[in-house]
Amino acid sequence: xxxxxxxxxxxxxxxxxxxxxxxxxxxxxxxxxxxxxxxxxxxxxxxxxxxxxxxxxxxxxxxxxxxxxxxxxxxxxxxxxxxxxxxxxxxxxxxxxxxxxxxxxxxxxxxxxxxxxxxxxxxxxxxxxxxxxxxxxxxxxxxxxxxxxxxxxxxxxxxxxxxxxxxxxxxxxxxxxxxxxxxxxxxxxxxxxxxxxxxxxxxxxxxxxxxxxxxxxxxxxxxxxxxxxxxxxxxxxxxxxxxxxxxxxxxxxxxxxxxxxxxxxxxxxxxxxxxxxxxxxxxxxxxxxxxxxxxxxxxxxxxxxxxxxxxxxxxxxxxxxxxxxxxxxxxxxxxxxxxxxxxxxxxxxxxxxxxxxxxxxxxxxxxxxxxxxxxxxxxxxxxxxxxxxxxxxxxx
Amino acid sequence: xxxxxxxxxxxxxxxxxxxxxxxxxxxxxxxxxxxxxxxxxxxxxxxxxxxxxxxxxxxxxxxxxxxxxxxxxxxxxxxxxxxxxxxxxxxxxxxxxxxxxxxxxxxxxxxxxxxxxxxxxxxxxxxxxxxxxxxxxxxxxxxxxxxxxxxxxxxxxxxxxxxxxxxxxxxxxxxxxxxxxxxxxxxxxxxxxxxxxxxxxxxxxxxxxxxxxxxxxxxxxxxxxxxxxxxxxxxxxxxxxxxxxxxxxxxxxxxxxx
Numbered sequence: 001x002x003x004x005x006x007x008x009x010x011x012x013x014x015x016x017x018x019x020x021x022x023x024x025x026x027x028x029x030x031x032x033x034x035x036x037x038x039x040x041x042x043x044x045x046x047x048x049x050x051x052x053x054x055x056x057x058x059x060x061x062x063x064x065x066x067x068x069x070x071x072x073x074x075x076x077x078x079x080x081x082x083x084x085x086x087x088x089x090x091x092x093x094x095x096x097x098x099x100x101x102x103x104x105x106x107x108x109x110x111x112x113x114x115x116x117x118x119x120x121x122x123x124x125x126x127x128x129x130x131x132x133x134x135x136x137x138x139x140x141x142x143x144x145x146x147x148x149x150x151x152x153x154x155x156x157x158x159x160x161x162x163x164x165x166x167x168x169x170x171x172x173x174x175x176x177x178x179x180x181x182x183x184x185x186x187x188x189x190x191x192x193x194x195x196x197x198x199x200x201x202x203x204x205x206x207x208x209x210x211x212x213x214x215x216x217x218x219x220x221x222x223x224x225x226x227x228x229x230x231x232x233x234x235x236x237x238x239x240x241x242x243x244x245x246x247x248x249x250x251x252x253x254x255x256x257x258x259x260x261x262x263x264x265x266x267x268x269x270x271x272x273x274x275x276x277x278x279x280x281x282x283x284x285x286x287x288x289x290x291x292x293x294x295x296x297x298x299x300x301x302x303x304x305x306x307x308x309x310x311x312x313x314x315x316x317x318x319x320x321x322x323x324x325x326x327x328x329x330x331x332x333x334x335x336x337x338x339x340x341x342x343x344x345x346x347x348x349x350x351x352x353x354x355x356x357x358x359x360x361x362x363x364x365x366x367x368x369x370x371x372x373x374x375x376x377x378x379x380x381x382x383x384x385x386x387x388x389x390x391x392x393x394x395x396x
Numbered sequence: 397x398x399x400x401x402x403x404x405x406x407x408x409x410x411x412x413x414x415x416x417x418x419x420x421x422x423x424x425x426x427x428x429x430x431x432x433x434x435x436x437x438x439x440x441x442x443x444x445x446x447x448x449x450x451x452x453x454x455x456x457x458x459x460x461x462x463x464x465x466x467x468x469x470x471x472x473x474x475x476x477x478x479x480x481x482x483x484x485x486x487x488x489x490x491x492x493x494x495x496x497x498x499x500x501x502x503x504x505x506x507x508x509x510x511x512x513x514x515x516x517x518x519x520x521x522x523x524x525x526x527x528x529x530x531x532x533x534x535x536x537x538x539x540x541x542x543x544x545x546x547x548x549x550x551x552x553x554x555x556x557x558x559x560x561x562x563x564x565x566x567x568x569x570x571x572x573x574x575x576x577x578x579x580x581x582x583x584x585x586x587x588x589x590x591x592x593x594x595x596x597x598x599x600x601x602x603x604x605x606x607x608x609x610x611x612x613x614x615x616x617x618x619x620x621x622x623x624x625x626x627x628x629x630x631x632x633x634x635x636x637x638x639x640x641x642x643x644x645x646x647x648x649x650x651x652x653x654x
Contacts, residue, residue, distance in 0.1 A: 004527075014522060015493050016522060017566075018519075018523070018544060018548060019566060019569060019570075020547075021522050021524075021545075021551065022550075161456055175450075179570030180570075275498075278492075278493040278494045281520075288498065291470075291498060294494075
C-alpha cells in the first residue's frame with residue numbers, strides 16, 4: 001500500500017484523477033532533483049535578480065506609521081517585482097523546472113490576472129507556448145491583464161462554467177492538463193492543488209521571508225512582532241510567513257477576503273467560514289454547503305475570490321501558529337485609497353486586505369513594536385474597478 | 397464475493413451512467429428502470445457535484461441542472477431505496493470525494509449498504525489516497541472501484557492487485573465526453589490487469605456509438621457510456637426514459653455480438 005504524500009497535518013494529499021498521477025510524480029521527482037542542483041539554483045537566482053528585480057525592498061513606511069500612531073510598519077514591496085506582483089517568484093521557478101523537464105507548453109489558471117501575466121511573461125522569456133484559463137467574470141473585471149497576456153503571446157481562454165471565477169479557472173486548467181500531459185506543465189499559481197504543488201510553490205515564494213528576515217535584522221536588529229499578508233490560495237502569505245514559522249514570537253496573520261461580510265453568503269473567507277473538505281487535489285478548508293457542494297464565493301478582489309485555502313495554511317490554523325482574519329470589501333477599498341494617499345503606493349486590492357488589517361492592528365500596538373505587511377502586488381489593474389465601486393465610471 | 401461480479405455473468409457488460417436528479421428524481425427512477433428492462437448489466441448513478449473536474453461539458457451540464465433542481469445526497473439515497481424495490485442488478489455511485497467526505501465516509505457507506513449500493517467510483521481518489529475510503533467501505537461490504545488511465549503505465553499492476561468490484565479503464569486522456577476515435581492501446585492495459593487480478597474490467601470515456609462499445613467490450617469485459625446518455629436526457633427531459641431504453645438496448649446488442 002502506497003502512502004499519501006504531501007501532508008500538512010491532516011491537510012494536503014493528492015486527490016486527483018489517476019490520469020494525472022504519473023504527471024505529478026514526474027514533477028515531484030524532477031523538483032527533488034533540481035531543487036538542490038547548483039546550476040538550476042544559479043539560473044533561477046539570476047532570473048530573479050536580473051530579470052524580476054529581486055531582492056524586493058523592505059520599505060519603512062514612516063508616514064503610515066506616524067498616521068496610525070502605533071507599531072512601526074515596514075512594507076515588503078513585492079509590487080515592485082517585474083510584472084507587478086509576487087507571482088513572478090513562483091512562475092520563474094516552475095517555468096525553469098518545466099523547461100528542464102523538457103516541457104514546451106505552460107498552462108495556468110488566473111484570478112486577478114497577475115499569475116496569468118507572470119506565466120505569460122515567463123513563457124515569452126523562455127520561448128514556451130502558454131495558455132491561460134480565466135473565469136469569464138474575471139476577464140471583465142481585469143480586462144487590462146487579459147490584454148497584457150495576449151500582448152505577451154499567450155492564449156487566454158475565458159471559462160464560462162460554474163461561477164466563471166478563479167475556482168472554475170482552476171477546474172478548467174486541470175481538465176486541460178488531463179487531456180495534454182506530455183508536453184505541458186500546469187504552472188499552478190498558488191500553494192494549493194495536489195502534492196507537490198503546495199510545497200513547490202511555497203519554496204519558490206519563501207524568497208519573500210528569506211529576504212525580509214535578513215532585511216529587518218539589518219534595519220532593526222531584531223525580528224518583527226507581526227507579519228501580515230493577504231490570503232486567497234495563500235502563496236504570498238506562505239512566502240511571507242515561511243522563514244518566521246520557527247520564531248514563535250512573530251505573529252503570522254493571514255487576511256482573508258470577507259467580501260460583504262462573514263455573516264453573509266457573499267464572502268470568500270475560507271478559514272473563517274469554511275469546513276474541511278477535499279477539492280482541487282487537496283484536503284483543506286473549503287466554503288461549502290452541508291452536502292459538500294462548493295460554495296459560489298464572492299470578493300471584490302478577483303485574486304482572493306476562491307473557496308479554498310492552501311493546505312499548509314489550514315494546518316498553521318489548526319496548530320494555532322498563524323491567525324486568519326476576515327477583511328471586508330469596504331475595509332479593503334478604504335485601505336487601497338489610504339495607502340495610495342499616505343505613502344504614494346497604490347497596492348493591489350488583494351494586498352489592500354493586508355493593509356486594512358494592519359490599520360486596525362498597528363494603532364493598538366506600542367511604538368517599539370514592528371509590523372511587516374507584504375504588499376503582494378501593485379494596484380494599477382484595480383483602479384477602474386475601484387472607481388466603479390465608488391460610483392465613478394472610467395475607461396481603462 | 398462482490399455482487400458486482402453478477403454484472404459480468406451475462407456476456408459482455410453494458411454499463412450506463414445516469415446523473416441523478418436530471419431533470420428530476422422521478423425521471424431518474426424511470427430512466428434506471430428503462431435501462432434495466434433493456435439490458436443494462438450494472439448502472440452507475442452519478443451524485444451531482446458542483447465542480448466535477450473529471451467531466452466534460454455534457455456531464456457538467458447535467459450536474460448543474462440536477463443541483464439547480466434541488467438534488468441532494470439524501471434525496472439520492474431515497475431514490476436508491478425506492479428503485480431497489482424492483483431493480484436487482486448491481487448499482488454503483490459515481491461522485492467526487494468531497495460528496496462522500498462531507499457526508500462522513502462511515503455514514504455514507506452505511507447508507508450505501510442500507511439502500512443497496514454495491515460500489516463507489518470516485519474519479520478524484522487515486523490509489524495513494526484510497527485507504528481513508530476503502531476502510532469504512534470494507535466495513536459495510538461496499539467496493540471502491542479503481543480507475544486505470546492511459547497514463548497509468550507502471551502503476552497498472554499496483555492498482556489491479558488491490559482492485560475491488562470491477563476496474564474502470566479510462567479509454568483516453570482528458571475528461572468525459574464523446575470522442576470520434578479512441579487510440580489508446582487498451583489491450584496492453586488489459587493484459588497487465590489480467591496478470592494481476594481476475595476481477596472484471598470495463599472501458600469508459602468517449603464511447604457513444606455501438607461499434608465503439610463493441611470494440612471496447614471485445615478487448616475487455618464491458619463498455620461504460622455516460623455523456624451519450626446524458627445527451628439524450630438533455631434533449632428529451634422527462635420523456636427521456638423511453639429513448640434511453642432504446643439506446644441501452646442497441647448498445648447491449650452491440651456489445652453482445654460475437
